[in-house]
Amino acid sequence: MTSTLDAPRTAPRPAGVKRPPRASRLRGTLLGSVLTYLALCLLAAVCLIPFYMLLRNALMTTPEVTSTDWQWLPGALHWENFTGLFDNPERPFGRSLMNSLIIAVVTAPVATLFASMAGYALARIAVPGRAVVLALIVGTLMIPQAVTFLPTFVVVGSMGGVNTMWGLIAPGLFNAFAVVLFRSFYLSFPAEIEEAGRLDGLSHLGVYRRLILPNSTTMIASLGALSFIDAWNSFLWPLMIGQDPNSWTVQIALSSFLTSQTVDLPELFAGTVVAILPLVIMFLVAQRHIVQGIAMSGLKS
Amino acid sequence: MTATDTPPLHTDAVPPAPAAAPRRRRLSERRAKILAFAVLTAPMLIGLGIFRYVAIGWSFLLSFSEARRTIALGDWVGLDNYQQLLSDERFRGSLTMIVLFTALIVPLTFAASLGLAVLVNRVRRGRAFFRTAFLLPAAVSYVAAAMIWKMSLFSGVPSGLANTLGALFGADPTPWIQTQSPPLYWIVLVTLRLWLQVGLYMILFIAGLQSIPRHLYEAAELDGAGPWRTFRSITFPMLRNTSVAILLLMLIAALQAFDEFYTIFSTGASLGSEPVRTPLMHLYGVALQDQDYGVGSAGAFLLTLLIVLVTLLQGRILGFARDKD
Numbered sequence: 237m238t239s240t241l242d243a244p245r246t247a248p249r250p251a252g253v254k255r256p257p258r259a260s261r262l263r264g265t266l267l268g269s270v271l272t273y274l275a276l277c278l279l280a281a282v283c284l285i286p287f288y289m290l291l292r293n294a295l296m297t298t299p300e301v302t303s304t305d306w307q308w309l310p311g312a313l314h315w316e317n318f319t320g321l322f323d324n325p326e327r328p329f330g331r332s333l334m335n336s337l338i339i340a341v342v343t344a345p346v347a348t349l350f351a352s353m354a355g356y357a358l359a360r361i362a363v364p365g366r367a368v369v370l371a372l373i374v375g376t377l378m379i380p381q382a383v384t385f386l387p388t389f390v391v392v393g394s395m396g397g398v399n400t401m402w403g404l405i406a407p408g409l410f411n412a413f414a415v416v417l418f419r420s421f422y423l424s425f426p427a428e429i430e431e432a433g434r435l436d437g438l439s440h441l442g443v444y445r446r447l448i449l450p451n452s453t454t455m456i457a458s459l460g461a462l463s464f465i466d467a468w469n470s471f472l473w474p475l476m477i478g479q480d481p482n483s484w485t486v487q488i489a490l491s492s493f494l495t496s497q498t499v500d501l502p503e504l505f506a507g508t509v510v511a512i513l514p515l516v517i518m519f520l521v522a523q524r525h526i527v528q529g530i531a532m533s534g535l536k537s
Numbered sequence: 538m539t540a541t542d543t544p545p546l547h548t549d550a551v552p553p554a555p556a557a558a559p560r561r562r563r564l565s566e567r568r569a570k571i572l573a574f575a576v577l578t579a580p581m582l583i584g585l586g587i588f589r590y591v592a593i594g595w596s597f598l599l600s601f602s603e604a605r606r607t608i609a610l611g612d613w614v615g616l617d618n619y620q621q622l623l624s625d626e627r628f629r630g631s632l633t634m635i636v637l638f639t640a641l642i643v644p645l646t647f648a649a650s651l652g653l654a655v656l657v658n659r660v661r662r663g664r665a666f667f668r669t670a671f672l673l674p675a676a677v678s679y680v681a682a683a684m685i686w687k688m689s690l691f692s693g694v695p696s697g698l699a700n701t702l703g704a705l706f707g708a709d710p711t712p713w714i715q716t717q718s719p720p721l722y723w724i725v726l727v728t729l730r731l732w733l734q735v736g737l738y739m740i741l742f743i744a745g746l747q748s749i750p751r752h753l754y755e756a757a758e759l760d761g762a763g764p765w766r767t768f769r770s771i772t773f774p775m776l777r778n779t780s781v782a783i784l785l786l787m788l789i790a791a792l793q794a795f796d797e798f799y800t801i802f803s804t805g806a807s808l809g810s811e812p813v814r815t816p817l818m819h820l821y822g823v824a825l826q827d828q829d830y831g832v833g834s835a836g837a838f839l840l841t842l843l844i845v846l847v848t849l850l851q852g853r854i855l856g857f858a859r860d861k862d
Contacts, residue, residue, distance in 0.1 A: 385817075472796065
């Protein structure tokens with residue numbers, strides 16, 4: 237952190253550069269903040285364009301979508317695009333939504349609990365060999381995630397996991413990175429709580445279950461939210477394991493729109509809306525936790 | 538995180554039995570500790586053991602064996618699988634492709650997310666709104682974004698958004714995704730990933746910005762430093778650790794690109810004939826279509842090697858920079 241000391245030293249202006257008069261500086265900051273807002277509004281609008289296009293198209297008819305005459309809004313709101321999604325026997329969209337929901341709802345809490353358990357033990361229960369266990373867990377982080385997909389497929393395939401729910405879920409339950417995050421969280425946990433619990437006759441597991449877990453809720457919410465997002469948006473793994481349409485996830489069902497003979501465009505966009513809606517709502521409602529989770533996991537790496 | 542919401546301790550717990558021999562008590566206490574440790578770490582260790590250690594070990598052995606339509610070991614072929622892949626022009630092409638893509642998307646995303654973070658961090662009012670607006674794309678999956686990009690924004694038909702805008706300036710409709718020379722599809726790929734990721738990294742940069750002590754800025758202001766000078770002399774150096782971490786995340790993510798490439802280029806085309814493929818797409822084809830797990834495994838390790846090399850290179854370059862100051 238030498239730069240802490242260096243930075244002020246570089247700040248003095250070189251000799252000969254005169255300090256701007258006060259009034260113009262004030263005007264400068266005012267102009268600056270107007271420009272900042274202008275730039276931000278413009279960029280935010282650009283960022284939201286894809287959402288707008290998606291919604292617009294999802295509520296239009298095919299001729300409206302493909303028309304070369306630009307239309308800002310659909311002539312009438314065609315909600316039937318959404319209901320049409322669910323009665324195509326070739327593409328079990330409802331089933332795939334259900335599959336994605338089950339996968340995410342199981343993965344988020346279970347994966348977070350496993351990571352919290354291991355993180356707590358590694359931080360707070362001193363046993364011989366603890367460093368070895370930590371090294372074994374951290375060691376898996378050295379290998380890039382997407383590269384493990386084929387090895388994992390070999391193992392899950394040999395255990396008969398293709399086209400099964402457990403095959404889709406199981407490999408995603410073990411997040412070594414979350415263990416590291418939980419461990420550093422528990423390392424800075426006040427020791428008094430555990431001591432009080434021990435004095436009250438709680439076992440180690442009792443302390444964890446009754447005192448530690450209830451006091452880790454923000455951490456669990458943040459990492460659980462990220463885990464839910466990953467599970468919902470994951471593509472490569474369900475693509476390999478869910479080969480039968482009945483074990484498709486919503487992402488696979490969505491991509492199947494592009495392989496079908498005739499593409500019903502409004503329905504494709506309606507399907508995209510349905511696929512992203514749960515997470516968009518989650519981002520709007522639980523943004524605090526998500527932001528915290530992102531900041532935590534990003535900066536620890 | 539306070540202890541105030543702790544549930545009341547159960548008062549009916551059995552008090553610890555008075556130990557006859559303290560030595561034995563210490564022993565059983567030790568055993569209890571080990572047991573608790575084992576119970577708490579068992580799920581993670583078993584899971585990682587099966588899905589990481591066994592999987593990667595098995596795959597490593599497969600990469601040295603002839604394994605078509607089988608995952609049984611035994612038919613050892615040495616380095617043949619590696620040789621076959623490296624002499625495969627399409628695999629080599631995919632490696633070149635992904636390195637180019639990474640070299641393009643990483644600096645762009647870095648600059649854009651840092652710029653957004655500085656802008657958002659500067660405003661007082663409406664900060665939450667802007668943060669939400671830029672973060673919202675991160676909720677969208679690559680597949681969903683690929684749908685919007687391929688079928689609406691950059692669709693080749695005249696009604697696509699890019700072509701509609703182009704028509705305002707008298708341009709003819711362009712098949713953005715199909716055009717290989719000049720490679721217009723790069724615009725599609727880069728804007729998609731930029732849109733999807735910029736908010737995530739912006740959050741990380743904002744967290745980094747907020748950890749810079751305020752007094753540095755006050756000192757700079759007293760010295761009359763302008764915004765650009767302040768950014769260069771204070772903000773950027775102080776963000777060093779954040780930047781290194783973010784760069785690493787971006788590199789690893791870009792080198793493993795799959796979802797949007799596959800969705801845009803592979804669906805519809807028969808596999809193996811898509812014009813643009815990433816290494817991961819190639820491996821997916823080898824493993825799932827040809828069911829050649831030996832060559833597929835070899836590819837997984839070659840890709841790992843590439844990622845490790847790039848991250849080491851990044852570490853070296855930035856490590857040298859650190860030595861200087």
